Amino acid sequence: MRILLVEDEKKVADFIERGLKAERYAVDVCHDGRAGWEMAEAYDYDLVMLDLMLPELSGTEILERIRRKNQQVPILILTARDGMDDKVKNFELGADDYLTKPFAFAELLVRVKALLRRGPVNRSSVLRVGDLEIDRLTQSVKRAGKKVELTAKEYSLLEYLATQPGRVFSRTMIIEHVWDQSFQGLTNIVDVYVRHLRAKVDDAYPVKLLRTVRGVGYSLSDGVTT
Amino acid sequence: MNRRSISFRLVAWYAGLLAGIFVLLCASLYLDLRRFLVNDLRESQLRRAREIGNTLLVHVKQTGESYVASQTEDWYDPEINDRFIRITRADGTLIYTSGKPKDGSFNPDEVPKLAPSPHVVFSRELKLSGNKTLLVAALNFKSPGNPTYLVEFGALLDPVNTMLNHLFLQLTLGLPLAVFVITVGGYLLVRRALTPVEQITRAAESITQHNLSERLPVAQTGDELERLSVSLNRMIARLDDAFQNSKRFVADASHELRTPLTILRGELESLAEDPRLASEWRDRAAILLEEAVRLSKIVEQLFALSRLDAGEAQTDWSRFDLAELAKTTAEQMGLLAEDKNISIHCEARQPMPVEGDQVRLKQVVVNLLDNAIKYTPKNGAIQLRVSAVNGHVVLEVEDNGVGISREALPHIFERFYRVDQTRSIDSEGAGLGLSIVKSICTAHGAEVEAVSVPREGSCFRIKLPLSKN
Numbered sequence: 001m002r003i004l005l006v007e008d009e010k011k012v013a014d015f016i017e018r019g020l021k022a023e024r025y026a027v028d029v030c031h032d033g034r035a036g037w038e039m040a041e042a043y044d045y046d047l048v049m050l051d052l053m054l055p056e057l058s059g060t061e062i063l064e065r066i067r068r069k070n071q072q073v074p075i076l077i078l079t080a081r082d083g084m085d086d087k088v089k090n091f092e093l094g095a096d097d098y099l100t101k102p103f104a105f106a107e108l109l110v111r112v113k114a115l116l117r118r119g120p121v122n123r124s125s126v127l128r129v130g131d132l133e134i135d136r137l138t139q140s141v142k143r144a145g146k147k148v149e150l151t152a153k154e155y156s157l158l159e160y161l162a163t164q165p166g167r168v169f170s171r172t173m174i175i176e177h178v179w180d181q182s183f184q185g186l187t188n189i190v191d192v193y194v195r196h197l198r199a200k201v202d203d204a205y206p207v208k209l210l211r212t213v214r215g216v217g218y219s220l221s222d223g224v225t226t
Numbered sequence: 227m228n229r230r231s232i233s234f235r236l237v238a239w240y241a242g243l244l245a246g247i248f249v250l251l252c253a254s255l256y257l258d259l260r261r262f263l264v265n266d267l268r269e270s271q272l273r274r275a276r277e278i279g280n281t282l283l284v285h286v287k288q289t290g291e292s293y294v295a296s297q298t299e300d301w302y303d304p305e306i307n308d309r310f311i312r313i314t315r316a317d318g319t320l321i322y323t324s325g326k327p328k329d330g331s332f333n334p335d336e337v338p339k340l341a342p343s344p345h346v347v348f349s350r351e352l353k354l355s356g357n358k359t360l361l362v363a364a365l366n367f368k369s370p371g372n373p374t375y376l377v378e379f380g381a382l383l384d385p386v387n388t389m390l391n392h393l394f395l396q397l398t399l400g401l402p403l404a405v406f407v408i409t410v411g412g413y414l415l416v417r418r419a420l421t422p423v424e425q426i427t428r429a430a431e432s433i434t435q436h437n438l439s440e441r442l443p444v445a446q447t448g449d450e451l452e453r454l455s456v457s458l459n460r461m462i463a464r465l466d467d468a469f470q471n472s473k474r475f476v477a478d479a480s481h482e483l484r485t486p487l488t489i490l491r492g493e494l495e496s497l498a499e500d501p502r503l504a505s506e507w508r509d510r511a512a513i514l515l516e517e518a519v520r521l522s523k524i525v526e527q528l529f530a531l532s533r534l535d536a537g538e539a540q541t542d543w544s545r546f547d548l549a550e551l552a553k554t555t556a557e558q559m560g561l562l563a564e565d566k567n568i569s570i571h572c573e574a575r576q577p578m579p580v581e582g583d584q585v586r587l588k589q590v591v592v593n594l595l596d597n598a599i600k601y602t603p604k605n606g607a608i609q610l611r612v613s614a615v616n617g618h619v620v621l622e623v624e625d626n627g628v629g630i631s632r633e634a635l636p637h638i639f640e641r642f643y644r645v646d647q648t649r650s651i652d653s654e655g656a657g658l659g660l661s662i663v664k665s666i667c668t669a670h671g672a673e674v675e676a677v678s679v680p681r682e683g684s685c686f687r688i689k690l691p692l693s694k695n
Binding site: 009011012015016018019080081100101102103104105106153168179180181182183184186188189192193195196213214215216 | 481484485487488489490491492493494495496498499509511512513514515516518519522525526555558559561562565585586588589591592593596
């Protein structure tokens with residue numbers, strides 16, 4: 001999998017590059033718009049990540065040029081602007097996703113995986129993490145064969161975490177996915193739900209599946225799969 | 227009428243001064259004229275008395291007293307001219323006295339005899355029957371070689387008095403009329419002059435923080451009022467600039483902080499997750515990361531506020547049921563309240579259609595409920611009510627928590643304001659939650675107010691226009 005990252009802030013580009021390489025992606029980095037466009041034209045990428053404010057050629061301009069060539073490559077916009085107009089305009093021009101700075105790298109990774117159709121395309125009706133079983137059709141949950149009673153919100157939270165076992169989900173992502181953006185800034189609601197979920201799913205068992213990642217968020221893993 | 231208004235005071239002063247000046251002027255005119263006329267009459271009588279002395283009495287030795295009497299009668303014809311003439315010897319005996327005037331205007335017999343007087347010339351005013359006043363000038367006439375005679379010459383003062391009375395009547399009637407006309411005229415003039423001030427006042431009052439781009443009407447009259455409205459407009463422009471600058475500053479600052487925050491968070495995240503580091507170092511990185519996340523949240527909220535300031539709430543306008551929204555939000559927040567064993571009682575029976583940005587109005591409910599939960603101790607109760615009052619939808623969030631002190635209450639909607647500076651329960655936030663509530667409400671033309679009794683609870687009330695169709 002080869003990813004093109006066009007970002008003029010070298011330090012931002014550095015940690016994204018490092019993080020993606022650690023996930024075993026091949027990453028090409030350009031620091032200005034013109035070089036970015038030349039790279040995008042010359043090679044066949046699986047994903048392009050564009051900053052909007054770039055020297056020489058703006059991210060929107062590159063986006064337009066790539067789409068004019070009718071390339072199907074997924075494009076993720078990284079930007080410091082989050083005006084509604086900007087977002088709508090770039091989606092209309094053919095962007096696939098949009099991430100506003102500052103973001104958690106964990107979140108970037110989840111979105112990258114989703115765009116590369118490796119992540120949440122886990123469409124099987126039963127999700128398994130260790131001895132935890134989630135049946136998406138009946139919305140029932142079993143741990144070590146025993147049924148666990150969950151409220152609707154607790155279930156959505158657990159199911160969301162189980163779509164990518166071992167992956168860290170930021171509180172922002174969880175809120176956007178399980179609640180809605182009105183709850184933005186109310187991150188303690190996630191903590192309360194996770195606490196309740198833990199009491200039902202983990203407390204009675206020696207192996208703890210729900211993991212807190214300080215400063216980032218939560219993940220669901222049996223410690224074996226990552 | 228407002229007794230302290232400029233028009234009232236101006237007209238009152240102006241009318242008062244004019245009335246005073248008029249009274250003084252009329253009084254002096256009347257008195258002066260009266261003195262002049264009486265003096266003039268007296269002088270003319272005296273002059274005639276002297277004539278009698280100088281032409282007749284000088285030669286009394288040669289002509290005899292009876293000649294003097296007959297000549298006086300001939301020359302002055304007092305009965306026809308309504309005059310009083312009397313010539314007396316020094317011992318008080320008469321030489322001549324005029325008869326009754328033909329028109330019978332006075333009776334000369336009523337004029338009392340004069341006691342001998344040392345004065346050469348003098349006069350007296352005599353009240354006679356029939357309410358007549360006679361002015362009598364008297365002359366002690368001496369000539370060398372002749373005895374002294376007293377010559378009296380008089381005329382009625384009544385024509386003068388009649389004229390003066392007439393003048394007095396004219397003045398006392400005319401003066402109030404003149405003052406009245408002047409007052410009314412003055413009032414109309416002042417009103418006309420002050421109408422633009424009234425307009426400027428009204429226009430200035432309609433300008434608030436939210437329509438600072440508007441200006442006052444400027445009448446091109448070249449007078450002081452044009453200058454006033456022009457300088458007021460300049461002041462509004464400066465205020466507008468200042469507001470714009472502070473808004474732009476918030477927007478720019480929150481924007482400029484994004485890139486460094488991204489780098490901070492990215493690097494700290496990779497440190498906190500780096501398995502090669504000792505867990506102690508990873509913990510420290512995680513602490514820093516938590517703070518960086520908190521910073522980002524503040525930047526996020528500031529940016530949201532600056533967008534609300536810029537009027538961006540209008541982009542996602544729709545019609546929806548606020549009662550339903552309140553109910554579902556209360557349900558979604560239920561666990562947060564349950565965690566502290568706080569009950570949320572939701573009272574929203576009828577559908578309440580409103581128009582607005584649903585996501586942002588939901589944020590209002592979320593922030594208010596979150597606040598109520600934070601500041602209500604365990605086992606407390608929260609009431610969420612949605613009701614219709616006079617064509618408005620009123621949403622209330624009432625708790626029986628710690629309440630807000632009287633000093634803090636006017637400031638709670640200010641940015642970065644914290645009720646308790648030293649130990650805030652809300653260590654996560656930055657004191658922006660309620661200012662976001664306020665900004666969203668303002669963008670929706672809604673009013674928001676808070677009432678609170680310390681240690682008994684608080685109530686936040688939002689009043690939105692009810693959607694018509």
